[in-house]
Amino acid sequence: MGNPHGFQEFGRELPGKKAPAERVKNYNEFVSLYSDEKLNQQSSRCMNCGIPFCHSGCPLGNIIPEFNEAVYQKNWLLAYEILSSTNNFPEFTGRICPAPCESACVLSINKPAVVIEEIEKHIIEIAFEKNLVKPYTPLIKTGKKIAVVGSGPAGLAAAAQLSKAGHMVTVYERDDQPGGLLRYGIPDFKLEKWVIDRRIKLLEESDVTFVCNTEIGKDIAADDLVRNFDAVILATGSTVPRDLPIEGRELNGVHFAMDYLTQQNKRNSNTTINTAELVATGKNVIVIGSGDTGSDCIGTANRQGAASVKQFGLMAQPPAQRTTNMPWPSYPIIMQNSSSHEEGCERIWGISTKAFLGDEQGNLRALKVTDISWELDEMGRRTKFIEVEDSEREMPCELALLAIGFAHPQYNGLLEQLNVVVDQRNNIHAQEGVYRTNVSKVFACGDARRGQSLVVWAISEGRETARKVDQFLMGHSVLETKDALAAFEY
Ligand SMILES: Cc1cc2nc3c(=O)[nH]c(=O)nc-3n(C[C@H](O)[C@H](O)[C@H](O)COP(=O)(O)OP(=O)(O)OC[C@H]3O[C@@H](n4cnc5c(N)ncnc54)[C@H](O)[C@@H]3O)c2cc1C
Numbered sequence: 001m002g003n004p005h006g007f008q009e010f011g012r013e014l015p016g017k018k019a020p021a022e023r024v025k026n027y028n029e030f031v032s033l034y035s036d037e038k039l040n041q042q043s044s045r046c047m048n049c050g051i052p053f054c055h056s057g058c059p060l061g062n063i064i065p066e067f068n069e070a071v072y073q074k075n076w077l078l079a080y081e082i083l084s085s086t087n088n089f090p091e092f093t094g095r096i097c098p099a100p101c102e103s104a105c106v107l108s109i110n111k112p113a114v115v116i117e118e119i120e121k122h123i124i125e126i127a128f129e130k131n132l133v134k135p136y137t138p139l140i141k142t143g144k145k146i147a148v149v150g151s152g153p154a155g156l157a158a159a160a161q162l163s164k165a166g167h168m169v170t171v172y173e174r175d176d177q178p179g180g181l182l183r184y185g186i187p188d189f190k191l192e193k194w195v196i197d198r199r200i201k202l203l204e205e206s207d208v209t210f211v212c213n214t215e216i217g218k219d220i221a222a223d224d225l226v227r228n229f230d231a232v233i234l235a236t237g238s239t240v241p242r243d244l245p246i247e248g249r250e251l252n253g254v255h256f257a258m259d260y261l262t263q264q265n266k267r268n269s270n271t272t273i274n275t276a277e278l279v280a281t282g283k284n285v286i287v288i289g290s291g292d293t294g295s296d297c298i299g300t301a302n303r304q305g306a307a308s309v310k311q312f313g314l315m316a317q318p319p320a321q322r323t324t325n326m327p328w329p330s331y332p333i334i335m336q337n338s339s340s341h342e343e344g345c346e347r348i349w350g351i352s353t354k355a356f357l358g359d360e361q362g363n364l365r366a367l368k369v370t371d372i373s374w375e376l377d378e379m380g381r382r383t384k385f386i387e388v389e390d391s392e393r394e395m396p397c398e399l400a401l402l403a404i405g406f407a408h409p410q411y412n413g414l415l416e417q418l419n420v421v422v423d424q425r426n427n428i429h430a431q432e433g434v435y436r437t438n439v440s441k442v443f444a445c446g447d448a449r450r451g452q453s454l455v456v457w458a459i460s461e462g463r464e465t466a467r468k469v470d471q472f473l474m475g476h477s478v479l480e481t482k483d484a485l486a487a488f489e490y
């Protein structure tokens with residue numbers, strides 16, 4: 001522990017951000033880096049706890065106190081080695097993770113948590129700057145061939161790990177470029193796409209082959225893939241969006257959030273858009289759904305020059321702080337103010353959309369809404385909602401974006417051809433920790449298996465699945481478990 005008084009001397013401080021009025025003028029990232037002095041101070045706040053609860057909060061088991069200490073000592077090679085031993089892509093999680101590690105940080109019991117996510121981002125960016133990040137060339141090649149279907153964070157993590165173990169990996173992607181939701185879901189202002197390109201180049205230099213514009217189950221039959229490879233990993237994501245099938249759903253101006261976000265990401269990368277132009281310029285926009293996707297729609301609509309932006313949440317407004325129902329170190333469901341909210345948006349909680357109302361040309365003109373209240377059971381859980389009397393009204397709206405989540409992976413095509421068994425929620429059935437499907441040689445990970453989740457979980461599942469595939473092919477695995485890595489003495 002570099003500075004035993006760091007947590008008393010320094011408060012939590014985040015790096016500077018461009019002002020909202022300035023940053024909405026373009027789609028670039030707007031968070032700056034710390035000065036050397038600030039980074040040193042922030043890393044010194046870590047107490048190197050006897051039981052570092054931050055580890056347990058992180059799905060990857062990141063070895064946080066050790067890398068904080070290495071940052072404090074300015075030992076960048078060590079910091080990078082520790083971080084990259086558990087996380088293949090800290091440049092993604094360091095930018096967009098909701099940081100469950102920080103919710104579990106011991107310091108956060110009575111003070112603001114250590115800025116773990118920012119420290120992670122600084123380690124990897126400094127490592128790239130100092131040329132410490134190199135392609136991986138295993139000493140022994142096994143001659144085994146593995147196909148990974150889907151190039152989101154789960155597929156990429158599995159590919160990185162398996163190539164490290166000496167296998168020949170081919171990643172198939174139906175989009176024109178690899179990255180999954182990192183590429184065409186998450187907006188550039190949260191994650192600029194050169195960050196993905198930089199990592200893909202490293203993976204290619206580590207002998208991973210990418211085949212884009214190729215849908216397995218359509219362009220290549222699923223059976224052919226299974227026949228031609230020693231193992232297959234399904235990392236196809238949770239791509240079927242939840243719908244809101246109410247009156248007026250068919251009107252022009254009611255769209256899924258992903259259709260809207262993907263278009264803008266493609267526009268930013270000068271990629272051809274084959275669907276009808278979908279922009280918020282001059283429109284009253286209502287985003288239905290209060291999660292990450294909704295928040296990304298708000299940031300995008302403001303950048304496109306929307307006349308107004310509102311966001312609806314079906315639930316009551318969450319509390320500002322932890323309540324007795326969500327004690328430390330659990331991940332609390334509290335009011336989150338994202339950077340997109342800072343840029344301008346009216347948030348309305350406890351509201352239900354009853355109908356989309358159109359004009360004579362079939363264009364959306366308003367939403368019919370009502371306020372709601374929730375009935376709770378004896379455990380305090382929400383059971384059903386009731387409309388508040390006389391609260392029904394119309395809200396002008398020419399663009400309504402449905403950001404109410406994803407139901408499950410697409411079954412027709414690949415999964416159907418393989419006859420993959422799905423669970424009760426229609427996700428691929430493959431037990432956590434085992435990751436094998438009912439089909440011989442076929443494994444599954446990420447959102448396609450666990451349901452819509454987070455980038456950090458996708459990376460974690462990709463790594464764990466790679467180890468299981470390595471064991472399946474070789475009888476044992478050279479890839480370490482996160483527990484073994486955490487027990488290593490640095
Ligand atoms: C708008 C939005 C914002 C988000 N923001 C955040 C955030 O800020 N932080 C966070 O942690 N998480 C966020 N998430 C969630 C996160 O992006 C996902 O949990 C994560 O990307 C899942 O990774 P995955 O690899 O399992 O699947 P995906 O990223 O969905 O990748 C699956 C890939 O498989 C491809 N594919 C599917 N079927 C086939 C086939 N048959 N043949 C070939 N390719 C195929 C798809 O084209 C896709 O590229 C966000 C999600 C969305 C939608």
Ligand code: SF4
Pocket residue numbers: 045046047048049051052053054055064065068104105106107114116
């Ligand atoms: S819980 Fe917080 S203070 Fe303790 S070791 Fe982890 S990051 Fe440091």
